[in-house]
Each structure stands twice: as structure tokens, then as C-alpha cells.
Amino acid sequence: MDEELYMRRAVRLMSEQELAQLRRAFAEVMALNDDRGYQFFAALHGLPPPFYCEHGNPLFLPWHRAYLYMLEQALQDRVPGVTVPWWDWSSPGSRGEGIPAAYAQPEVDGAPNPLFAADVGLPPDMIALVRSRLPGAISDDDPPRTVRDPDPPGDLPDAAAVQALLEAPTFEDFSLRMEDVHNFLHVWVGGSMAQVPTAAFDPIFWAHHAMVDRIWYLWQMRHPGQTPSAQLMGQVLAPFQMTVADTLNINDLGYDYALQVVA
Amino acid sequence: MARKSDMSPGRKPGVLQAPLAYRAPAGEEAALARADLVFTGVRHAEDSFQTRVFLNNPDADDTTPATPEAGYAGSFTVFGHGGCFGDVGHCDIPRGPRRRHDRRPPHPLTPVTKTVVVTDALRRVLAQSPDGLTSVSLVPIAKAPRRADCGLTDRLLRFDAMELRTYA
Numbered sequence: 044m045d046e047e048l049y050m051r052r053a054v055r056l057m058s059e060q061e062l063a064q065l066r067r068a069f070a071e072v073m074a075l076n077d078d079r080g081y082q083f084f085a086a087l088h089g090l091p092p093p094f095y096c097e098h099g100n101p102l103f104l105p106w107h108r109a110y111l112y113m114l115e116q117a118l119q120d121r122v123p124g125v126t127v128p129w130w131d132w133s134s135p136g137s138r139g140e141g142i143p144a145a146y147a148q149p150e151v152d153g154a155p156n157p158l159f160a161a162d163v164g165l166p167p168d169m170i171a172l173v174r175s176r177l178p179g180a181i182s183d184d185d186p187p188r189t190v191r192d193p194d195p196p197g198d199l200p201d202a203a204a205v206q207a208l209l210e211a212p213t214f215e216d217f218s219l220r221m222e223d224v225h226n227f228l229h230v231w232v233g234g235s236m237a238q239v240p241t242a243a244f245d246p247i248f249w250a251h252h253a254m255v256d257r258i259w260y261l262w263q264m265r266h267p268g269q270t271p272s273a274q275l276m277g278q279v280l281a282p283f284q285m286t287v288a289d290t291l292n293i294n295d296l297g298y299d300y301a302l303q304v305v306a
Numbered sequence: 307m308a309r310k311s312d313m314s315p316g317r318k319p320g321v322l323q324a325p326l327a328y329r330a331p332a333g334e335e336a337a338l339a340r341a342d343l344v345f346t347g348v349r350h351a352e353d354s355f356q357t358r359v360f361l362n363n364p365d366a367d368d369t370t371p372a373t374p375e376a377g378y379a380g381s382f383t384v385f386g387h388g389g390c391f392g393d394v395g396h397c398d399i400p401r402g403p404r405r406r407h408d409r410r411p412p413h414p415l416t417p418v419t420k421t422v423v424v425t426d427a428l429r430r431v432l433a434q435s436p437d438g439l440t441s442v443s444l445v446p447i448a449k450a451p452r453r454a455d456c457g458l459t460d461r462l463l464r465f466d467a468m469e470l471r472t473y474a
Contacts, residue, residue, distance in 0.1 A: 090391060091391070092391055092392050092396070094387070094414055098350070098385060098414075098418075099350060099416075099418030099419075100412075100418070169391065172391060173388075176388060176389050177353070177388050177389075177450075177451055178450075178451065178452065178455065179450065179451035179452030179455065180388075180451040190451070192451065192452050192453045193453075194453065207423075219419070219420075219421055220421070220423075223382050223383055223420065223421075225385075226354070226382075226383035226384065226385040227356070227381075227383045229354065229383075229385050230354045230356065230383055230385070230449035233449075233450075233451055233452070233453055234451050234452075235451070237354050237449055237450065237451045238353065238354055238385075238386055238387070238388040238451060239385055239386065239387045239388060240387065240388045240391060241388075242385075281411075
């Protein structure tokens with residue numbers, strides 16, 4: 044086994060020790076104010092402009108895979124071996140509790156939980172614009188924090204919806220359908236996650252996208268001959284120095300998906 | 307194909323009725339393997355919203371349950387950009403032909419295509435109604451950051467056209 048291959052895990056099945064490592068990695072990255080820090084990565088997706096994120100086209104999945112990879116590398120720079128967990132919003136447990144407990148607790152052991160909320164470090168004029176145009180997308184604090192206002196847990200997509208996605212016959216068809224379910228999850232969480240400009244500031248953004256990435260991985264295993272078009276393969280995923288082709292094999296990116304790992 | 311400009315308002319502001327009629331070719335009802343409602347030119351520059359699709363239920367609105375009995379066929383969700391955060395013109399999508407050497411990617415707000423798989427709902431309609439599919443109702447629901455601000459909207463659903471694609 045590749046010793047440099049790290050396993051992304053289901054957040055609901057992570058041990059207390061694993062969660063502590065994850066919180067430490069997020070907290071340390073959040074404390075950095077340069078291009079290794081959380082604000083830098085969050086802003087690539089939305090505010091302030093430019094919005095680099097790709098939506099509504101076949102770059103959606105590759106771009107977000109590269110995006111998660113970049114944040115994960117930054118987390119691993121702080122805490123070796125840590126990975127972005129996935130939030131299986133289709134599991135019976137999620138459809139009972141909604142936001143996973145690891146992301147729903149404001150504090151853990153008396154300290155702020157970095158998975159619960161993050162600062163939204165934007166210039167004052169942009170904060171004012173967000174507050175007037177997207178009420179409820181950020182808190183009234185100074186600096187503002189991310190917020191959530193989720194719909195009922197029973198509204199979350201179920202396992203059958205994920206199975207239906209996996210049956211999509213082509214990459215383009217899968218991408219279109221996957222993105223729509225992804226969109227639904229964003230608005231289900233509400234608050235910062237509900238709109239593109241503020242979504243990636245919420246720490247749960249990354250767990251949601253790890254789930255999307257995992258479903259793409261599962262789809263890839265079911266449809267090994269189905270790849271993005273040749274025209275798409277060489278396309279660069281700005282601002283990352285990666286092409287679509289670079290994203291297709293997750294093992295080349297140093298990770299895999301495991302339900303649990305028992306030593 | 308139904309252009310948005312051809313659609314009529316529903317019972318409540320925001321709901322649209324599409325003049326889309328369909329009957330399966332005689333004897334081929336059982337051969338319907340898949341049916342998609344495809345929306346082209348969907349705008350996503352403003353706030354997020356969901357559009358619920360109902361077949362043969364011209365009274366559908368935001369209070370209609372999303373059930374097969376009510377003709378519910380599915381939905382699509384737009385993850386919105388929340389308006390323009392740049393200077394004047396920043397979010398204007400260039401029109402007309404591009405310069406030959408302009409290799410920049412398309413404008414991020416270029417309208418998108420959304421597809422709703424309606425196979426099961428259409429099969430039900432074809433089995434139950436001698437006239438086949440007679441109407442498609444679109445119910446747009448704003449998905450604001452605050453749940454209290456969510457609800458039927460008449461300002462977010464913007465698209466060019468809708469068509470039904472069936473596959474045997």
C-alpha cells in the first residue's frame with residue numbers, strides 16, 4: 044500500500060482522536076492570514092471577486108476536486124495525515140440529525156469548534172453589501188461569522204437518490220445531475236452556504252464537497268470507460284496549476300475513500 | 307419546445323404554466339425508457355432558488371405537496387451568485403461573436419442548462435390521462451439564507467425555453 048495515500052473518512056464514523064486532529068488542522072489554517080490560510084482558500088470560490096469556482100458546466104467536478112485537494116494539502120502542512128472528511132447527507136443518520144454533530148457543536152471541551160463556523164474576512168464595503176443583498180448569509184459580529192439555517196433533516200436526499208446518480212451513463216449526464224443535488228444541499232444548509240459568494244467560508248462546505256467528490260469517485264469506478272471529453276482533458280482549472288486530466292485518479296492526488304480504517 | 311415567453315401565469319405570482327402537450331405514440335407507452343424536461347438558458351446571477359415541476363396539475367403552487375398524486379415530477383435547484391459584487395458592467399454577459407483571439411473562458415454567469423428526469427411522473431400521466439400530458443406547472447421557490455425568507459418568488463426563474471425529451 045502507498046504509505047503516502049491518505050484515507051478520507053465519513054465524519055459520523057470518525058473517532059474522537061481523529062476529530063481532534065481535524066479541528067487542530069482547521070484551527071491552525073484559520074490562524075494563518077496569508078496564502079496558506081483558510082480565508083485565502085474560501086475566497087477563491089466566492090467573495091471577493093473574481094469567483095474562480097466552476098458551476099453549470101463540465102468543469103464543476105474536476106474544479107472542486109482540485110479545490111479540495113489544495114485545502115487538504117494546506118491542512119496536512121499543519122497536521123500530517125489529516126484529510127477532509129465526507130458528510131454522507133444521504134445516510135439514515137444524517138436524515139435524522141441533519142448537520143453532523145462534529146460540525147454542529149459551537150464548542151468542544153470549552154474551546155471554540157473551528158468546524159462550527161469561521162470568520163468571513165472581507166473588506167468593510169463588501170461586508171455591507173453582503174448584509175444588504177443577502178440578509179442572513181453572515182452574522183452581525185465584527186468580523187462576521189458564517190451562519191446556517193438548515194431545512195428539516197428529512198428533506199435531505201436519501202440513498203436511493205445517490206444510487207440514481209450512479210446510474211447516469213455519461214460523465215456529462217452524471218455531472219449535470221450531481222451538480223443539481225449538490226445545489227440542493229447548499230440551499231438546504233442555508234445561511235452562508237446558500238449563496239455562491241459566501242458558501243466556502245462555512246467549514247461544512249468542505250465536508251459536503253468531499254461527499255460530492257466521493258460520489259463522483261464511486262461513479263468513476265462503475266463507469267471506468269467514461270471520461271470527460273478529450274477537449275476537456277487539457278483544460279486548466281484556474282487558479283490551480285492542474286488540468287482536468289490531473290484530477291481523474293484520486294490516488295494520484297494522494298487520497299482514497301474509506302468508511303473506516305481499523306489498525 | 308416551449309419558450310418562456312409563451313408561458314402563462316399560474317394561480318399565484320411566479321407560477322408558470324407551460325403549453326406542453328405529449329402523447330406517447332400508439333402502442334409505445336411501455337417503451338418509454340426515460341423522459342427529461344430540459345430547461346435551456348437558465349439564469350443564475352441572482353439569489354438561489356428551486357423550481358418544482360408538476361405535470362397535469364394547473365393548480366399547483368407552493369403549498370402543493372411534492373407527491374406523485376399531485377403530479378410532482380421533480381425539481382431543479384439553482385445555486386445563485388447573489389447579484390453583482392463588482393463595478394458597473396462586471397456581471398454583464400458579453401453578447402455577439404467573440405474576437406478571434408479571445409481565448410478566455412466563457413463569462414461565469416453564462417446561462418446554464420438544467421435537466422429534470424421526469425420518467426416516472428410522465429409514465430403515470432400517460433397511464434392515467436386519455437389526453438396524455440396537457441400541462442407543465444413550474445413553481446419557483448426562493449432559497450434565501452434565512453428560512454423565514456424562503457418562499458414563492460416571481461423574480462428568480464429566468465430561462466429561454468423548455469422541452470420534453472423522451473427516450474425509448
